[in-house]
Amino acid sequence: MAFINICGFISLQALAAPDAVSGKTKSQTCFACHGVDGIGITPNIPHIAAQPPLSIFYQLVQFREGMRKGGGMEVLAKPLSDEDIRDIAAYYSALPPPPSTAGDVAKLTSGQKLAQQNYCNSCHAPQFQGQKQVPRLAGQSTEYFIVQLHNIRSGSRVDMDGTMGSAARGLSDEDIEALATYAASLN
Ligand code: HEC
Numbered sequence: 001m002a003f004i005n006i007c008g009f010i011s012l013q014a015l016a017a018p019d020a021v022s023g024k025t026k027s028q029t030c031f032a033c034h035g036v037d038g039i040g041i042t043p044n045i046p047h048i049a050a051q052p053p054l055s056i057f058y059q060l061v062q063f064r065e066g067m068r069k070g071g072g073m074e075v076l077a078k079p080l081s082d083e084d085i086r087d088i089a090a091y092y093s094a095l096p097p098p099p100s101t102a103g104d105v106a107k108l109t110s111g112q113k114l115a116q117q118n119y120c121n122s123c124h125a126p127q128f129q130g131q132k133q134v135p136r137l138a139g140q141s142t143e144y145f146i147v148q149l150h151n152i153r154s155g156s157r158v159d160m161d162g163t164m165g166s167a168a169r170g171l172s173d174e175d176i177e178a179l180a181t182y183a184a185s186l187n
């Protein structure tokens with residue numbers, strides 16, 4: 001995993017600047033599910049609008065290499081070159097973030113507390129907006145969020161450097177639901 005990590009980083013440095021306009025053209029096949037605005041059309045499809053470009057890049061590389069599977073993404077990412085992925089990432093990352101969703105107040109408050117106790121913000125950034133290779137969680141679909149955290153906790157989704165796996169290990173199902181409610185409430 002670390003190898004892909006380093007390679008991805010080097011190729012990012014070495015190639016020409018990513019092109020969001022060409023990224024939009026290359027994203028035509030994605031619109032059916034992620035929308036032209038980066039908002040997933042059903043709750044099991046992630047919002048990718050305003051995700052950090054490096055996070056989109058690494059997730060697509062992981063799908064392409066078969067290291068992450070789900071939603072048929074491993075097939076959809078197969079034909080994409082590194083340059084395609086960088087352009088696509090430039091397009092989606094520049095879109096306005098998904099709107100926040102108000103949830104159950106008790107869950108939301110508990111989620112906020114859990115986020116502080118578990119230092120989620122130290123990686124996902126203060127308002128869960130994401131940074132570098134760390135995905136944005138603010139405004140994310142709660143259904144998608146919950147499924148992914150379960151998968152990361154069980155190890156069926158292997159994260160790129162193991163840090164997220166450790167962060168998820170101690171969370172209960174209830175904790176995960178509360179954290180998802182809190183994340184959705186942010187913008
Ligand atoms: C048929 C519907 C569908 C299409 C078409 C589709 N996706 Fe996805 N995508 C999904 C689903 C579902 C997931 C969540 C997969 C999982 O459960 O892990 C996903 C996950 C992702 C993720 C990971 C987001 C995150 O927060 O980790 C990225 C990035 C992504 N897709 C980009 C794309 C791009 C770029 C295209 C076009 C080349 C595309 N998708 C086409 C359904 C689709």
Ligand code: HEC
Nearest residue numbers: 118119120123133134135145148149159160163164167179
């Ligand atoms: C040490 C850094 C770190 C900490 C702490 C951390 N995360 Fe993460 N998180 C990541 C990284 C990196 C990823 C992307 C993993 C991958 O697929 O390689 C991620 C992915 C995720 C995802 C999947 C998002 C998506 O779009 O697919 C969720 C949900 C998540 N984290 C929630 C949390 C919560 C909740 C906490 C606190 C309990 C937390 N994280 C703590 C680094 C961290």
